[in-house]
Amino acid sequence: MSAISPVLDHLDQQLDHSLQRLFELLRLKSISTDPAFAAECRKGAEWLVADLKSIGFDASVRATPGHPMVVAHHDGPAGAPHVLFYGHYDVQPVDPLDLWESDPFSPALKEVAPRHKVITGRGSADDKGQLMTFVEACRAWKAVHGSLPCRITILFEGEEESGSPSLKPFLEANAEELKADFALVCDTDMWDRDTPSICTSLRGLVGEEVVVTAANRDLHSGMYGGPAANPIRILARILADVHDENGRVTIPGFYDGVEETPSQVLQSWETLGQTAENFLGPIGLSQPAGEKGRSVTEMVWARPTAEFNGISGGYEGKGFKTVIAAEAMAKVSFRLVHKQDPDKIRAAFRKFVEGRLPADCSVAFHPHGGSPAIQLSYDSPFVAKAKSALSEEWPKPAVLTGSGGSIPVVGDFQTYLGMESLLVGFGLADDRIHSPNEKYELSSFHKGQRSWARILDALTR
Amino acid sequence: MSAISPVLDHLDQQLDHSLQRLFELLRLKSISTDPAFAAECRKGAEWLVADLKSIGFDASVRATPGHPMVVAHHDGPAGAPHVLFYGHYDVQPVDPLDLWESDPFSPALKEVAPRHKVITGRGSADDKGQLMTFVEACRAWKAVHGSLPCRITILFEGEEESGSPSLKPFLEANAEELKADFALVCDTDMWDRDTPSICTSLRGLVGEEVVVTAANRDLHSGMYGGPAANPIRILARILADVHDENGRVTIPGFYDGVEETPSQVLQSWETLGQTAENFLGPIGLSQPAGEKGRSVTEMVWARPTAEFNGISGGYEGKGFKTVIAAEAMAKVSFRLVHKQDPDKIRAAFRKFVEGRLPADCSVAFHPHGGSPAIQLSYDSPFVAKAKSALSEEWPKPAVLTGSGGSIPVVGDFQTYLGMESLLVGFGLADDRIHSPNEKYELSSFHKGQRSWARILDALTR
The missing domain is CATH 3.30.70.360 (Alpha-Beta Plaits)
Incomplete structure (x- = not known):
């Protein structure tokens, strides 16, 4: 029997418990931009430290001039890679409050259609639900095997939604401690409900x-x-x-x-079915304004x-x-x-x-x-392993995507820790992050856990 | 003996009296944009009506939704032209008050250099001093000859400095009464201290x-x-x-x-000595930005x-x-x-x-x-007569100038009264109109009166 199967089974059996843990975290009003919620932010960091300690991490709340960081370490087998996992426990403000269908800090599981459940609440998708997919995957590995397949450092930030003022100095001051072979960043979306995505470029x-x-x-x-x-x-x-x-x-x-994007990458983007019509239509436009002769996907991801x-x-x-x-x-x-x-x-x-x-x-x-732009090599072994692990979990194979915007932490990891990032997330475009009625798909939370378990397994091989 | 000589002599003899009359008018705080001064505006209109009546005009204060107009009529000999004279008795606000060297509403005669006197006070140049040059010319004609050389209608506005909201409706409602052969508008500047100007075009x-x-x-x-x-x-x-x-x-x-400006007009503009350097230098520029191959004067007046x-x-x-x-x-x-x-x-x-x-x-x-633009024909007989009259009065011959801006009343006279305007004024560029320490040259006031006396005389011939 493979090492991964019992971990996946364990995750399936423990889903309700993992949900209860997420709900505890979601109840904390860790709105980083509003000083009135500083104590709630601190509670969020403390809750995460306690939870990581319960799994066996050497975890601590680390002071910054703003809201604290959470740093946690766990050993792995010799020869396995060392990864730094990043997420953030702070959330956006909730106003206008009257547009919420239920209290933003009273999370719940809601059936929106037969066999289609979502987790409601501020931070469910951005980013508490996402970061907990990784924590749950680690918990299951420990429960089943008594160990983790990789050496893992975790960094949870408490100021991502308010401009990350403490991040750069913290990375600089703690570079030796935080440095790993590469980073896993879980703050992005899937391509669609059935198709996981690895973001390999940021403009x-x-x-x-x-x-x-x-x-x-x-x-x-x-x-x-x-x-x-x-x-x-x-x-x-x-x-x-x-x-x-x-x-x-x-x-x-x-x-x-x-550089010109490799033709096989352009071809794989074409299979995603994104056209000028369906990309521009929702914003009331129809004619691409970028360089003639290139698809809208290439314009945003690679030009x-x-x-x-x-x-x-x-x-x-x-x-x-x-x-x-x-x-x-x-x-x-x-x-x-x-x-x-x-x-x-x-x-x-x-x-x-x-x-x-x-x-x-x-x-x-x-x-x-x-x-500068961030560009992972399309044929990096880590990318290939994560892609194959994700493809095993989801109905459709994982796709390599780009992002037209920048995710500052990825550049900061490169600058201060000399480390590339693998961007994998399970959000969906309709999760209403930053808006009233934020939700996270139950399938994102469940299959996200399973995805990380598979990725950790794949990275060791 | 000509009809004009004794009128000019009379004006010279009565200069002190005419100054006292102007000072009376300047003491009235007829700030049209500030409702707190509405009563002072009305006093200005009433003062003018009384003064015009004393000369023999059929004058009246005419209500509008805003500040009143002054309308006055005086007959002239059969066959002579009928002119409408326009000026405004309202003034700009006076703040910042602490920048004034003397009270803006306590007019005085000030010797700024040997044999160089100026009249100080708000409205001295814009436009009370200017409009009184015409009134004094009429007074002198009446005093000397018992009559006026032309049929004259006078229109004094009380809202020119606050956007003239009542002007158009008033012209429209009183078109029959106000219509004349042409208008004389006295609200502009001389070309320089020695050179009178007739503005023949407005963009x-x-x-x-x-x-x-x-x-x-x-x-x-x-x-x-x-x-x-x-x-x-x-x-x-x-x-x-x-x-x-x-x-x-x-x-x-x-x-x-x-149209292309006639070459003799362009040549006369060249003699004024206006260059790109002296036009643009004071505003910090040196290179004309308009059509290549044309002088800055032509750019502003005729392009x-x-x-x-x-x-x-x-x-x-x-x-x-x-x-x-x-x-x-x-x-x-x-x-x-x-x-x-x-x-x-x-x-x-x-x-x-x-x-x-x-x-x-x-x-x-x-x-x-x-x-539309206003363009008087350069060879109109009225223009030629006024030009020759002005040239007799001043050290240098009168020049025909253009204005890059519009003076709305000129267009309104054209639209509502079907009448062209002759723009003659005696202000100087350094009169500080709209600013603290507004002044009017005593020579502008004195020779302005003489100029109008000469123009009225010339128009009859």
């Missing part, structure tokens, strides 16, 4: 604010309209030049470090962008004012992929802007963050 | 607000950046397309009705423009937000010249925008006023 981000100044004061457009440079016109011209007619970014050097996130200048109120403004501002961001260098992109953009400025106008730039 | 204006909508809600730029249309990008592209690389407006049909007066979209606050906005807005205005048709310009712009819009995006337009 990077460069944020930049640009302020164009022309005259030394606001001008009357009657007295000066014509001869006087108009910063809105200059800025519009610059922004219009950023893309060509095929949706490509024209900034010289912008595509340095961008860089230049986006204008804000623009402002002159008179913006009701009515009209015949003013020529002294300055105009735009907030511009670039999503990066592969090996694009945030510093080089920022410098290239600034040069691009400066080269388009009339000699008597000036520009000021204000940086707003920069982080 | 028209079309204001338009354009709102581009893409997705049906704000989007996360990580999840949707690439495929999703960005309304700021669409708007920037549209605005950038409005001008070509030579500063010309590219909207089809935009230049319909624009149409497209200006972007405001722009807004997405996140404009501090910091950064990775949002793709659902909509973006721009306020666009067009300054019109000659025979450009505001309605056609508006329609052409809308078509221009619609033609550049992705099929799944939408646009809404909000009109913000439209008025």
